[in-house]
Amino acid sequence: MTKKSFAGIDGFRLVAALLVIAIHTSPLASYSQTADFVLTRVIARVAVPFFLMTSGFFLISRYADGAGRLVSFLKKTALIYLAATVLYIPLNVYAGYFRGEHLLPNILKDIVFDGTFYHLWYLPAAFLGAAIAWFFTRKLGFRWALVISLVLYAIGLFGDSYYGLAERVPMLKSAYDALFEVTDYTRNGLFMAPVFFVLGGMLAERKRMPLKISVPGFIVSFALMCGEALTLRHFGLQRHDSMYVLLPLCMVFLFECLLSFKGTRKKGLGTAALLVYLLHPMAIVAVRFAARPLGLWDVLVENSLVHYAVVCLSTLAVSAVLTLLWEKKGPKRAKHLPGTDRAYLEIDLGALEHNVRVINEAAPEGCALMAVVKASAYGHGMFKVAERLAKLGVRAYAVATLDEGIELRRYGIPGEILILGWTDPERAGELRRYRITQTLIDGEYAKKLDDQGVRVRAHLKVDTGMHRLGYAWEDAEGVAGAFGLKNIEITGIYTHLGTSESLAEGDCRYSELQIKRFYGLLEALKARGVAIPKVHIQSSYGLLNYPELQCDYVREGVSLYGVLSAPGDVTKLQLDLAPVLSMRTTVAHLLRVKAGEGVGYDRAFMAARDSVIAVLPVGYGDGYPRSLSCGRGYVLLRGRRAPVAGKICMDQMSVDVTDIPGVRVGDAVTLIGRDGEEELTAPEVAAASGSITNELLSRMGKRLGMITKN
Numbered sequence: 001m002t003k004k005s006f007a008g009i010d011g012f013r014l015v016a017a018l019l020v021i022a023i024h025t026s027p028l029a030s031y032s033q034t035a036d037f038v039l040t041r042v043i044a045r046v047a048v049p050f051f052l053m054t055s056g057f058f059l060i061s062r063y064a065d066g067a068g069r070l071v072s073f074l075k076k077t078a079l080i081y082l083a084a085t086v087l088y089i090p091l092n093v094y095a096g097y098f099r100g101e102h103l104l105p106n107i108l109k110d111i112v113f114d115g116t117f118y119h120l121w122y123l124p125a126a127f128l129g130a131a132i133a134w135f136f137t138r139k140l141g142f143r144w145a146l147v148i149s150l151v152l153y154a155i156g157l158f159g160d161s162y163y164g165l166a167e168r169v170p171m172l173k174s175a176y177d178a179l180f181e182v183t184d185y186t187r188n189g190l191f192m193a194p195v196f197f198v199l200g201g202m203l204a205e206r207k208r209m210p211l212k213i214s215v216p217g218f219i220v221s222f223a224l225m226c227g228e229a230l231t232l233r234h235f236g237l238q239r240h241d242s243m244y245v246l247l248p249l250c251m252v253f254l255f256e257c258l259l260s261f262k263g264t265r266k267k268g269l270g271t272a273a274l275l276v277y278l279l280h281p282m283a284i285v286a287v288r289f290a291a292r293p294l295g296l297w298d299v300l301v302e303n304s305l306v307h308y309a310v311v312c313l314s315t316l317a318v319s320a321v322l323t324l325l326w327e328k329k330g331p332k333r334a335k336h337l338p339g340t341d342r343a344y345l346e347i348d349l350g351a352l353e354h355n356v357r358v359i360n361e362a363a364p365e366g367c368a369l370m371a372v373v374k375a376s377a378y379g380h381g382m383f384k385v386a387e388r389l390a391k392l393g394v395r396a397y398a399v400a401t402l403d404e405g406i407e408l409r410r411y412g413i414p415g416e417i418l419i420l421g422w423t424d425p426e427r428a429g430e431l432r433r434y435r436i437t438q439t440l441i442d443g444e445y446a447k448k449l450d451d452q453g454v455r456v457r458a459h460l461k462v463d464t465g466m467h468r469l470g471y472a473w474e475d476a477e478g479v480a481g482a483f484g485l486k487n488i489e490i491t492g493i494y495t496h497l498g499t500s501e502s503l504a505e506g507d508c509r510y511s512e513l514q515i516k517r518f519y520g521l522l523e524a525l526k527a528r529g530v531a532i533p534k535v536h537i538q539s540s541y542g543l544l545n546y547p548e549l550q551c552d553y554v555r556e557g558v559s560l561y562g563v564l565s566a567p568g569d570v571t572k573l574q575l576d577l578a579p580v581l582s583m584r585t586t587v588a589h590l591l592r593v594k595a596g597e598g599v600g601y602d603r604a605f606m607a608a609r610d611s612v613i614a615v616l617p618v619g620y621g622d623g624y625p626r627s628l629s630c631g632r633g634y635v636l637l638r639g640r641r642a643p644v645a646g647k648i649c650m651d652q653m654s655v656d657v658t659d660i661p662g663v664r665v666g667d668a669v670t671l672i673g674r675d676g677e678e679e680l681t682a683p684e685v686a687a688a689s690g691s692i693t694n695e696l697l698s699r700m701g702k703r704l705g706m707i708t709k710n
């Protein structure tokens, strides 16, 4: 499968770089000042926000995985800035920069805010903006980060194209004048950049906007922005012209339009656009330098449009050559993502999407999917899974712990997040801050939570016979009392079935009894005047075996990931689910052992014949159960099954490949998943290890890297 990705974004990088050249060459100035204003001060003003948003799109949504990507972005930006600064020193000298007054403060101010050459302000702005956006999204979540960065943007606006208004208020004027001592403009990393990083990150999390909304949205907001700019110009209010009220909105629509164009990734375009951006002032100088001796000044410089075209073409040519050289000679990227060279999990998000569709179709009208993403989404990686689900419009999630919930929120996942188990009531403040819903596990717990004096949201759990957590189903009085608690807003009520996976006569009777008790309690509550909140009963097997129930949510865990808990489970409803997870490794080492030799700890494998053993770099420390030792487990190699030979170690294991011809070091090995015609399903592997799928998947080791497929 070729990876389709953001061709629209990649292509627009080059367009944006050419727009930046326009800003610095005024292509239409020879024809009409107004047309040139619209081109260079309005249209071209989308270029820098576009670059900032693109960085935000690829960076911010992944910050929760750790600050690794941020740090490498900051390093890269700083390095490019340093190189560009050095590159432009000769031009600075030529322009007399070092002969100016207040040299040291000026240099500092230029390095931090304004850029060491006129176009270079973008680099320190990207550096500072990314750091600020990261800090706030991480600390406060996307919503607050957006609010804060919009406030910063507003401050910037009044120092930029709305300065004419600020100037009339003496207090504002002196504040801005003080500010302009430190930085020449407000279009910098502090005021302008953060909002575009945050917006980029937010868009990465959201469901895609259809073109029929994004295209008209862009046209309308862009037309209004032109109106805004021309009005400001008419009244002479602009001190500078980089920031408009409508610019962020316009960018959201533009970015959504661009995201709709998918195609093969062109990495070179990014490099070329960066070079065009960095080098075009050189080209401007070079064209001027060459034009006079060639006697072409009138054509190449005086005609603004020709001038622009010549600068663009020469910059493009140099950038293209340098890009090709870089791709040939530059550092080679490692073939593997970090942590995926020895063994990895392959997460098929396309399969996840398919399962969501199938489950939504199976659930009754009006019943929403509550995605159970506890235990790192059953080992599938909570962030990537939740990110995709959020894009698909899933608005309810269930987790096991408050910390899982907080991580999801910080990652920017919107909607309801329900904690299914106990949380220390003293953490009520965090429940509230992160808008996380707590389960009321009994009356005593509810009272303790209420006593914290912090208003929190909760779902009330009813024990109808599973006898784990919940208010006793007979205790209508106590349950009704919970609805009167001052600090607790109960938005849901639910129960859990203990035997729903079985269709055996007795088990069905018991599930029906649990269901009857639950609805009986709801009736008793109604009789007491309680307004019934959202109701849910079914987990995966609940939906499969009791599809006729009409609830507000189904809490889907294992089936969302495309598997059943045990192989061969018979269910009333049969859904066409697709497994999301595969576990793969590679052959690290091959050896021949003579008949009678032992392999591994305790010589638990004794070769009955001359054998070929493949050693795999994966073990129980990676989540592959040790109980699969000695032939109880199999792996797939070249589309065939090979039994586990001897005892599985913490970090490696051996398989007997004597019957599979042609095995080589480096061959792909499948521990869970499909290889050609053969498949090892997670339920089958789990059953062989003496457990259920849920345990096998949720214990997948932290050490495994992940590769996601779309």
Ligand SMILES: *Cc1c(COP(=O)(O)O)cnc(C)c1O
Binding pocket: 372, 374, 420, 496, 538, 539, 540, 541, 555, 556, 557, 558, 559, 694
């Ligand atoms: C884990 C859990 C679920 C999800 O169960 P699956 O069988 O994986 O769908 C649902 N409800 C509760 C209360 C749970 O703890």
